[in-house]
Amino acid sequence: MAGGKLLLDRPGLTEKPTVYIQVDAAETRMQGEASQMRDSLLTALTQFATLTVAKAGYAHIRSGTRSGRSYEIAMKYYGDADDKSVWWQIVDSSDGDLLKSGVEKVEISGKSPAAIRDEMAGDLARLFASTRGVINNIEIHGSQEEALGNACVLRAEYALDEGGTDRIARARNCLESSLAEVPGDPDATALLSRVVLAEGGAFTDAETRRHALDLAKGAVSAAPLSDRAQLALMSAQFAAGRIQAAIQAGNRAVELNPNNGDAAAKLSVVLYSAGYREAGVAMARDTGQSPEALPRDAILVLALDAYGSGHYSEASLLAEQINCTDFMVSTIRTAALGQLSSPEAAERMADIRRKDPDFESTFRQRVASWRLQPEIASGLEAGLVKAGAQVDPASVASVSKP
Numbered sequence: 001m002a003g004g005k006l007l008l009d010r011p012g013l014t015e016k017p018t019v020y021i022q023v024d025a026a027e028t029r030m031q032g033e034a035s036q037m038r039d040s041l042l043t044a045l046t047q048f049a050t051l052t053v054a055k056a057g058y059a060h061i062r063s064g065t066r067s068g069r070s071y072e073i074a075m076k077y078y079g080d081a082d083d084k085s086v087w088w089q090i091v092d093s094s095d096g097d098l099l100k101s102g103v104e105k106v107e108i109s110g111k112s113p114a115a116i117r118d119e120m121a122g123d124l125a126r127l128f129a130s131t132r133g134v135i136n137n138i139e140i141h142g143s144q145e146e147a148l149g150n151a152c153v154l155r156a157e158y159a160l161d162e163g164g165t166d167r168i169a170r171a172r173n174c175l176e177s178s179l180a181e182v183p184g185d186p187d188a189t190a191l192l193s194r195v196v197l198a199e200g201g202a203f204t205d206a207e208t209r210r211h212a213l214d215l216a217k218g219a220v221s222a223a224p225l226s227d228r229a230q231l232a233l234m235s236a237q238f239a240a241g242r243i244q245a246a247i248q249a250g251n252r253a254v255e256l257n258p259n260n261g262d263a264a265a266k267l268s269v270v271l272y273s274a275g276y277r278e279a280g281v282a283m284a285r286d287t288g289q290s291p292e293a294l295p296r297d298a299i300l301v302l303a304l305d306a307y308g309s310g311h312y313s314e315a316s317l318l319a320e321q322i323n324c325t326d327f328m329v330s331t332i333r334t335a336a337l338g339q340l341s342s343p344e345a346a347e348r349m350a351d352i353r354r355k356d357p358d359f360e361s362t363f364r365q366r367v368a369s370w371r372l373q374p375e376i377a378s379g380l381e382a383g384l385v386k387a388g389a390q391v392d393p394a395s396v397a398s399v400s401k402p
Contacts, residue, residue, distance in 0.1 A: 013181050014149040015068030017139055018052040019045070019128070020093070023075045023086075034077035037086075037117050044125035047257040049187075049226055050136060051129055068150075069094065069142070071135060073128065083107050084116055086124065090134060100134050102127075122259040131157045131262060148178040149188075156191040160198055161296050163326035171195050186223035189215050190232035197239050201327070202362065202369035204239065212236045227257040231266055238371070243274045261287035265297035272301045273371050281305050296322055303332050307383070308376045312339040325355075327366050335383025345387035361392045 023038035025031040045053050052068075070093040078085045089101035104127065106120045128135050136154055143151035156171040175192040179185060193215035200208050213236040219229035230253035237246035250267035257263060264287045272280030284298035294302075299322050307315035316336035322329050330352055337345035352359050363384070367377045381391055 012144060012147050013178070014139075014143055014147050014151040016051050016150045017068060017135055018054055018070040019135065020054050020070065020072045021045070021075075022073070023077060026076050026078045030077055030079055033079065033113070033117070037077060037120055040117050040121035041124055044121045044259050045129050047227075048125060048129035048260065049223075049228065049257075050131065069139065071099070082109070084120060086120060088124070099138060125259050126261065130260065146174075148174060148181055152178045153187045153191050156195055160194055161324065163324040168195060168199050172199060184218070184222055186219045186226055186229055189222065190219035190226065190228045193219065193232040194235050197235055202366040209236070209239050213240055225256055227253040227260055227263050230256060231263055234267065234270060238270050241371075243270075243371070246270050247274070261298070262295045265295035265301070268301045269297050272304060273373075275373050277305065296324065300328065304376065307332055307336055308379060312336045312383075316340065328370060331367070331380055331384065334387050334389075335380045338383040338385070338387030341386070349384070349387045349389055360390050363389070363391050
């Protein structure tokens, strides 16, 4: 009985969801275009590696020993003189429930058929398969909090984006438990590498950085075509001070999945911090068509650049759009208000002191871990001083060598 209860109490091990794709044309004359777009979409979806893509004809197969869910995505392709559009709906394969539907449009003026097709496929792939896309959003909200495997990987990515020491700690425990169940899983290994670094922050010691690098290399070895693994390697190399190796890994991640705006955004942070400011800003801007669509890291780069250019109101506005309160976001928000002589600056600084009593005494060590160019780091410090901060001049101003 005791053994049976232990088995029942074990968290579920979730798998990546399976999706079945079906694309039809609204008119017979457009069937060829619809088929070509479907082929491009299938390629884009498989590059994300966040789900398993299967043919629509196999949707009736409901197998698997673990809790992997499946979804049927039906699409209808339309076209007129001004744009091409795709109506879509997502159905739960297990019970036929309609979960989500919508329409995506692409303007065709001045674009070749191939460019139109690729743009539509990319938009749909991001919509369906990105970490915060429709399907993974359903997965993360439909799984138990203690679920291992794929749900754990998704929650770890959310925790890394949104910050919080408790969430990061829970993510580490979950990932380590997942790897105990499935040793060497590349997704869990890659995320654990990034979580280990995030947990230590600026105070991560050399041994921990080496551990994170070993994990990232293991993930790349197990899944050399995974952008998740390459991003983990980028983060680990950057933390170790190997900037060119980090940029190489980041570029590889973007090459493997050009439709993953999160990968490009994370690379933009590395580029900008390392002094390739124009390249970093250009890449950040390319990750979305509007501020609402930009990934968190892309907005962060644009906020840093606005601040460094003396556009403090813009920097403040951009930083306020980031849904987290980690060190750098809090720094930009408060420093920008300080530079603007805003009456809110002192309130923000007081709030930081309450939540992070060591902020001022460790500021220089933390900002050094970002490896920002000296003029940007000193500019941020100047804004904080105007907001009332008392930065300790004796604090460590560099990151220890690996």
